[in-house]
Amino acid sequence: GAVVSQHPSWVICKSGTSVKIECRSLDFQATTMFWYRQFPKQSLMLMATSNEGSKATYEQGVEKDKFLINHASLTLSTLTVTSAHPEDSSFYICSATNVPGLAASSSYNEQFFGPGTRLTVL
Amino acid sequence: GNSVTQMEGPVTLSEEAFLTINCTYTATGYPSLFWYVQYPGEGLQLLLKATKADDKGSNKGFEATYRKETTSFHLEKGSVQVSDSAVYFCALLSMNAGGTSYGKLTFGQGTILTVHP
Numbered sequence: 001g002a003v004v005s006q007h008p009s010w011v012i013c014k015s016g017t018s019v020k021i022e023c024r025s026l027d028f029q030a031t032t033m034f035w036y037r038q039f040p041k042q043s044l045m046l047m048a049t050s051n052e053g054s055k056a057t058y059e060q061g062v063e064k065d066k067f068l069i070n071h072a073s074l075t076l077s078t079l080t081v082t083s084a085h086p087e088d089s090s091f092y093i094c095s096a097t098n099v100p101g102l103a104a105s106s107s108y109n110e111q112f113f114g115p116g117t118r119l120t121v122l
Numbered sequence: 123g124n125s126v127t128q129m130e131g132p133v134t135l136s137e138e139a140f141l142t143i144n145c146t147y148t149a150t151g152y153p154s155l156f157w158y159v160q161y162p163g164e165g166l167q168l169l170l171k172a173t174k175a176d177d178k179g180s181n182k183g184f185e186a187t188y189r190k191e192t193t194s195f196h197l198e199k200g201s202v203q204v205s206d207s208a209v210y211f212c213a214l215l216s217m218n219a220g221g222t223s224y225g226k227l228t229f230g231q232g233t234i235l236t237v238h239p
Contacts, residue, residue: 004165034227043126043211043229093165111227113158113165 004096006114014122021079021117023094029074030096038091050077084121092117124149128212128230135202135237143197143233145212153214155188155195160209202237209234
C-alpha cells in the first residue's frame with residue numbers, strides 16, 4: 001500500500017518549452033503533496049507544498065510562475081516547468097501524505113515518495 | 123534554520139561488514155529524526171524514525187539513536203548485505219513545543235552505500 005507514481009520517469013525537452021510532471025497516489029487519498037528538487041550529489045530541496053483544491057505554498061526562492069503546481073484531485077498533483085531552460089535540468093521528486101500538512105498536525109504523518117522524474121533541458 | 127549533514131560517500135563495504143553512516147543536525151524546536159532509503163529506480167522509503175531524545179529507531183537490522191547532546195542520529199547495521207546497497211538520507215522534521223509539525227522535511231545530501239559479495 002501507499003504507492004506514489006510519477007510520470008514521466010524522464011523527459012528531455014528543448015529550451016523554451018514547457019514540461020508537465022504528474023504525481024499520483026495509487027492507493028490512498030493524498031490531501032497534501034510535496035514537490036522536491038534534487039541536484040546531483042545534493043539533498044532534496046522542498047519546492048512547494050500543495051493541498052487538494054487550494055493554491056500551493058512555495059518555499060522562499062522558488063518562482064511560482066515558473067513552477068506551476070496544480071492539485072486538482074485527491075490522487076493527482078502536477079508540476080509544470082514553464083519556459084524551461086538548461087538550469088532547470090534536475091531530478092524532481094514528489095511525495096504525498098493523507099493528512100493535511102499545512103495546518104499543524106498532532107503527529108508526524110509519513111510522506112510516501114514517488115520514484116522521481118529526470119528532466120533534461122537542451 | 124534547520125540543516126542536516128551526512129557523512130560523505132560513497133561507502134563501499136564487503137558483505138557482513140559493520141556499517142555506520144554519520145548524521146548530525148541543527149534545528150529549532152524539538153525535531154523528529156528519520157532515515158530514508160532509496161533503492162535503485164525506486165522512491166524514498168522510510169527506514170526508521172525517532173521522535174524524542176534517547177529514542178532508538180530500528181528496522182531491518184538498522185538502528186539509530188536520537189542523541190540530543192551531540193545533535194546526532196547515526197545509522198548503524200551490524201552485518202550488511204548486498205541487498206542493502208542503496209542511497210541513505212537522514213532527515214528531520216521540526217516540531218514545535220506542543221508536538222505539532224508542519225510536514226516539512228529537511229534532508230541531508232544522501233550517502234551512497236555499495237555492498238560487495
